């Protein structure tokens with residue numbers, strides 16, 4: 001499942017048609033097979049992965065991105081511009097400014113041989129310049145896996161597209177310090193977070209370090225834990241020139257290669273995803289220059305140790321807002337290509353049971369980007385740890401296929417609290433309703449979003465929302481935030497998404513509301529929803545069912561009066577300009593360009609009526625191959641225009 005955050009990024013970036021189709025996106029991401037994709041699809045997929053990765057919400061592991069999808073593009077089109085430029089990041093809000101110096105990516109090497117080749121290249125350049133190769137000094141530093149930025153002493157810039165970045169000086173105003181000597185103005189570096197700090201203080205709030213780093217940069221008010229991390233100096237901007245390093249000659253580097261690489265990985269307590277080698281002589285740097293993608297005097301070595309064998313300490317069940325119980329394996333903390341990993345998820349309890357995952361199980365772990373890694377393979381199984389009762393409410397758990405569920409929807413604290421938390425988090429126009437507050441409210445008998453909106457100041461104070469000196473500011477703040485959530489404008493699709501309807505992530509909510517007004521959606525049938533692109537039959541049925549279930553609660557909350565921005569309807573606009581609006585069309589035969597069902601949906605979207613047989617009312621008969629004579633004759637008799645699939649495509653333009 002794509003997360004709400006991922007869908008939101010896709011929604012706002014709208015780069016490609018593929019980003020409007022989360023189901024297809026997920027299918028590609030999960031199969032990690034690139035050869036079946038068309039060129040367009042492959043490029044679109046790479047761009048989407050890149051956008052998500054740079055926004056802190058990676059969709060696929062780095063390894064899959066590099067060695068499956070990027071490699072496929074390289075195999076097909078070695079000269080493709082995407083491979084030869086800096087992968088741009090989605091612009092963060094803030095002023096766009098030209099970078100004082102170009103920021104590039106790095107060339108990558110995965111073997112010692114490639115590094116040796118690079119050394120030979122540098123030595124050749126030295127000889128050409130009349131410099132004795134033995135006198136050259138090489139520098140090795142940890143390749144920080146953080147968020148690249150550039151500090152000119154006044155402004156801190158993001159890398160952007162390598163030429164223009166965003167002014168994010170605000171991170172210094174938030175109290176972030178510079179790592180190393182602490183001096184400003186030292187050029188390129190990365191925003192990084194201390195690994196041990198992340199694991200003990202942030203791992204519960206942020207899915208991964210990349211996610212945290214991106215959040216530090218955003219304009220939005222900082223999450224309290226993130227602010228605390230900055231103030232505790234656990235998150236810093238570290239200039240590359242200040243990094244601890246190894247320096248030596250080419251001969252020393254070749255002789256002690258493995259030891260140097262191992263040593264560099266231990267020099268900092270930040271996520272590291274390789275070693276950067278560079279030559280220090282400025283004359284050679286100048287002489288070699290750069291491609292549009294990387295400096296020729298620098299190279300990144302990435303070892304392939306991206307998998308590790310790890311022991312499971314225990315499997316912890318977590319009940320989600322839908323009642324599904326997810327198995328989370330707590331692991332012996334293990335360093336995997338730079339990151340310290342202490343938790344992994346198994347796909348579902350079916351897998352836990354079948355493969356024997358419990359205390360003491362040895363598993364093979366693959367680092368998935370920076371996301372909580374998934375368990376790839378069980379090496380030595382143990383007795384599986386399967387819960388019988390919900391860890392939150394104690395009710396009996398039941399199996400549905402591979403999944404375990406707690407069915408106590410109306411009383412299970414985990415489900416209620418996660419549902420409420422999801423509501424406020426999705427609205428994203430309020431603060432204060434995090435896990436702890438909601439837990440406390442629930443402990444005081446408040447068990448729905450509506451009930452929260454009904455609370456009075458006295459009730460909140462009575463529940464203990466006041467400071468030790470008896471002041472009522474905390475309770476007042478909560479009421480203010482509730483008010484703010486209603487007054488501050490939000491898109492109606494976000495409001496709908498906050499109800500956590502099954503299969504209705506933010507992307508689907510927006511798509512639905514592009515075709516129907518918010519209050520009309522409760523009257524829709526499965527057939528109505530299927531017509532919308534991206535909704536298959538199963539999804540449509542689930543949506544109708546869940547909408548019916550939440551209708552009462554939805555209406556109660558809706559009537560509180562929120563400041564909703566209406567999604568513009570696209571069907572109306574498309575219909576007006578569509579060449580087939582108002583026509584009655586019949587499709588017949590086998591279509592070659594796509595499925596007939598899809599063509600029917602498209603035609604309806606463009607304002608046409610679609611008939612199943614040719615009658616006097618038919619305007620257009622569209623024919624594929626193997627067309628039956630009955631329809632053709634009927635068309636002839638009624639003087640109806642008959643066109644081929646090609647002609648129909650041309651008509652739509």
Ligand SMILES: NC(=O)c1ccc[n+]([C@@H]2O[C@H](COP(=O)([O-])OP(=O)(O)OC[C@H]3O[C@@H](n4cnc5c(N)ncnc54)[C@H](O)[C@@H]3O)[C@@H](O)[C@H]2O)c1
Nearest residue numbers: 049050053060061062065105106141142143144148240276
């Ligand atoms: N998982 C995904 O979906 C996904 C998507 C896009 C990219 N990626 C990953 O991103 C990588 C490509 O990103 P990139 O273009 O940023 O290139 P890169 O990984 O080669 O990193 C280049 C950057 O390294 C930084 N750097 C860190 N430590 C440094 C040091 N000690 N000295 C000098 N520079 C240092 C610089 O900021 C430079 O901009 C690939 O490895 C890919 O796996 C993953």
Ligand SMILES: [Zn+2]
Nearest residue numbers: 390393406412
């Ligand atoms: Zn429960």
